[in-house]
Amino acid sequence: MHKILANTVFLGKDIHFLTECHSTNDLALEKIRNREVAEGSIVIADSQTKGRGQRGNRWWSEPNKNLTFSLVLQPFFLDPSEQFELNIAVSLAVSETLSDYVKGIKLKWPNDILHEEKGKIGGILIENILNHKGIEYSVVGIGLNINQSISEIPFATSFFNLTAKEWDRWEIFKLLISKMEKYYILLKKGEKNQLRRRYVENLYRINEIAEYDDGEVFEGEITGIEQSGKLIIKKSDGSLNYYGFKEVKYL
Incomplete structure (x- = not known):
């Protein structure tokens, strides 16, 4: 090779x-x-x-x-x-x-x-x-x-x-x-x-409800990525949250 x-x-x-x-x-x-x-x-x-x-x-x-x-x-x-x-x-x-x-x-x-x-x-x-x-x-x-x-x-x-x-x-x-x-x-x-x-x-879990952990376990839906590359997750209460590397875990 x-x-x-x-x-x-x-x-x-x-x-x-x-x-x-x-x-x-x-x-x-x-x-x-x-x-x-x-x-x-x-x-x-x-x-x-x-x-x-x-x-x-x-x-x-x-x-x-x-x-x-x-x-x-x-x-x-x-x-x-x-x-x-x-x-x-x-x-x-x-x-x-x-x-x-x-x-x-x-x-x-x-x-x-x-x-x-x-x-x-x-x-x-x-x-x-x-x-x-x-x-x-x-x-x-x-x-x-x-x-x-x-x-x-x-x-x-x-x-x-x-x-x-x-x-x-x-x-x-x-x-x-x-x-x-x-x-x-x-x-x-x-x-x-x-x-x-x-x-x-092509994102894994895009527009699907799943569990995550950002210090607390929650249900949310990945809706996209922010301009700088942060992951956007909409929580069950309707709030949009922006996560950088190591700030959220997939469960």
Whole structure:
């Protein structure tokens, strides 16, 4: 899985492949500091020993089974207050690519990819480097459960679990990067409203009554996301509440 991608304009023309590393995000950040990568570079590993997820969670991936990689982007056209717009574009690209293979793929705010009945299939971790002008670099880390058999992790699944067969990881990777480049270019062209609308349409639990915990357990309905990326939940008393990362839990 270390070929050059032929079906993209700039993403994947420089691929750094490793059989194992601690974290593709950490390695990509190190390569940025050492000026060893440019926009479009990808760091991909067959195995991560210290992969990270949102909230500082560990992301363990069985060697040679899944997709774990990081993209280097330079979204200088985004204001630092618009960082979530990149999350929207990347999340859409991932969910729509996976939906070509499996039905029921949803986006769980802020950055999980899941099957609506079987559980989490992957996650996204975006880390930004800011300078006085704005966003200098973004490292987009993606981990997807493809051929790993998952039985002991609650509310988690994989392509293998969902379909009972193994998949060509390189083919999925190629399609994913192509779709990601397409949506990144749309974002660069200012098509934020279009991307945001499609993101909200694919949100897990959108317009459904469910239980959440923001310090107190309550019933509410996800109605969308605020401009900065905060999750909007309408509580049973009719009030609208806006939540940032780590401020609300799904029950």
